[in-house]
Amino acid sequence: MGKILENKPACLHCNAVIHSVFNVLDNEQLEDLNKHKTCSSYKKGQYVFNELGMPNGLYCINTGKIKLSTTGFDGKEQILSLVKEGEILGYRALIADERYHCSAVAIEDSSICIIDKSYFNSTIIKNNKLLIEIVKKVSGDLKLAENHLVSLSQKNVRERLAEALLFIKATYGCLEDGATLNVTLSREEIADYVGTSTESAIRLLSEFNHDKIIELIGKKIKILNLQLLIKTANLND
Amino acid sequence: MGKILENKPACLHCNAVIHSVFNVLDNEQLEDLNKHKTCSSYKKGQYVFNELGMPNGLYCINTGKIKLSTTGFDGKEQILSLVKEGEILGYRALIADERYHCSAVAIEDSSICIIDKSYFNSTIIKNNKLLIEIVKKVSGDLKLAENHLVSLSQKNVRERLAEALLFIKATYGCLEDGATLNVTLSREEIADYVGTSTESAIRLLSEFNHDKIIELIGKKIKILNLQLLIKTANLND
DNA sequence: GATTAAACCTGCCCAATATCATGTTTTAAA
DNA sequence: TTTAAAACATGATATTGGGCAGGTTTAATC
Known part of the structure; x- marks a missing residue:
């Protein structure tokens, strides 16, 4: 369990709302939503929920x-997805009233x-518009999962690693320099997304x-040659 | 395009309805649904829709x-899923109003x-109950895709092939003997689900x-030792 | 029934990648 | 600051499984 925050952020003023499924709610509904939530903080590495647990919200x-x-x-761990603010x-598990079948872990506070x-x-x-947003959201997640699946099935490790770096960039973006990935993942975590051994991930990152495609600065990864990275990933869309 | 049937089956008497998302509709709604559909037949191998097309229903x-x-x-083809009667x-693509991103092909008439x-x-x-059913349906599909993904990432070909046979059994069931899989797939199709080469699929089926786990009778596959097949698949749930 | 094509099968070889071993650097804790 | 423990790195070796080649059987077509 995370640590419950005394002064929770107001939904009405939440920057994440417009990019989330809640963008279809009006101000009144957002106020109402706000009344029925708590907010907790989680330290890096802490579990938000575990794949064995039942949902409580x-x-x-x-x-x-x-x-x-x-x-x-x-x-062996398999990372299914990386998510950021605004995501639900x-x-x-809540809708189907069954156990989570994946775990959620904070990769930063x-x-x-x-x-x-x-x-x-x-x-x-009961809110129709919101349900449609949720259907769209799950559909999008399914699409991502299927793309990931095809890569795991058909691409080699080098291509998948390049693709993973592009996925991280697309998800979390870059620092002010526009090239350094705005997240710190261990080599093992990268390997667990790519579906390879930690050693192979390390070797290929090296x-x-x-090859000057990326630059390794401590645990940060800077993309030096985006075109070459895209080419290495062998994308077709 | 399939060949349009003159005498389409009535939704009200469709056996597939109770196992589909439409199980939440009452008789009146089913009658209404029936008025707004056509029914077509597709020969084995025919495309129902193509991943490049836009949805029209x-x-x-x-x-x-x-x-x-x-x-x-x-x-290279990747089979994402096998589906049967009652499935939508x-x-x-329809809800998101975008192109299909996979193709649907008849594996039998x-x-x-x-x-x-x-x-x-x-x-x-606009039907809330139905939308919830659709959310559950997509969620289930996503769960299947994620399980498939983890297998592709972490299991060897032998394990994945065993798992595929169990998946086929779970999806399409068996003939009257309770052991012979009730579907005919080519070795290539099996390989395209398992994520391996056709040769490897053939070799491992042999x-x-x-090893008397299965018996190959022409293109039919009979499961002789289900326990051993499950063990070979190395399932953990 | 003859001909052709597709599907199936098997042996061989080799590249990709996992695994093991061992060392170094970084981070965390005492 | 010292010590311990992760995380990172790299070389050596083993194994999996893909690709090719050449065969046979099955199915489709003339």
Whole structure:
């Protein structure tokens, strides 16, 4: 459990709202939403929820970055997705009233709002526009998962790593220099997204560094040659 | 395009309805639905829709079997899912009003109902219960995709092939003998689901056959030792 | 029934990548 | 500050599984 914040951010003034499924709510509805939530802070590495747990509310990331992962067959972790502020989490388990089947872990200190399960079931689920937004959101997630799946099935590790760096850039963006990825992931985490061994991820990152595609600055990754990275990823869309 | 059937099956008497998202509709609504659809037949191998096309309605499989696949990077096919009667197709592209991003191909002769796009947009999408069913449906699809993804990422070809056979059994069931899979897929199609080469799929099926896990009878596959198949798949749930 | 094409099968070789081992650097904790 | 523990790095080796080649069987077409 995260640490509950005394002064929770107001939905009405939340910057994340316009990019979230809640963009279809009017001010009154946002005020109402605000009354039925709490907000907690999570330290880097802390679990927001675990794949074995039952849902007790709808999570909405206020600030911070979260990874969604699942534990595979000999305990190996697979990162399914990386998410940022404005994204909702745990809606699937909530609607189907079943266990989460992936875990959510903070990859940096984050603050997350939790909307009451009862409010969700009594009110949100009655709102047509919002439901359509949720369908669109799940559909988008499915599309991403399927693309990831095809890459895992058909691309080699080098291509997948390049693709992963582009995905990270697309998700979290860059620092002010417009090239350094705005997130710190361990080599193991990168490997767990790419679906390879930590050693292979390290080796290939070194290669990319040597080939001047990227520059490794401590744990930060700077993209030096975006065109070459895209070419290395062998994208077709 | 499939061949339009003169005497389309009535939704009210459709056996597939209770297992589909339409189970929440009452008789009156089913009658109404029936008025806004056509039904076409598709021969084995025929495209129901192509990943490049725009949606013109919601597809609902009346009888038959369909594969959902996408074309990867050097034209290699990836089968994303296998579906049967009662399943709806193409809802994502319809709701988001964008191109399909996978193709649907009949793997045996099928008859499929197509519900008008305008009816979908004007009526279905206003039905809250139905929307919730659709959210549950997409969520289930996403869960399947994620499981497939983890397998592709972490399991070897032997394990994935065993898992694929179990997936086929779970999806299409068996013939009267309770052991022979009730579908005919080519080795290439199996490989395209498993994410391996056709040769590897053939080789491993022969091994399974030799090890008495399965028996290959022409193009039919009979599961001789389900326990061993499950063990080979290395499932953890 | 003859001909052709597609699907299926098997052996061989090799590249990609996992695994193991060992060392170094960075970070965290005492 | 010292110590311990992660995280990172790189070389050596083993294994998986892909690709090619050449075959056979099955299915489709004339």
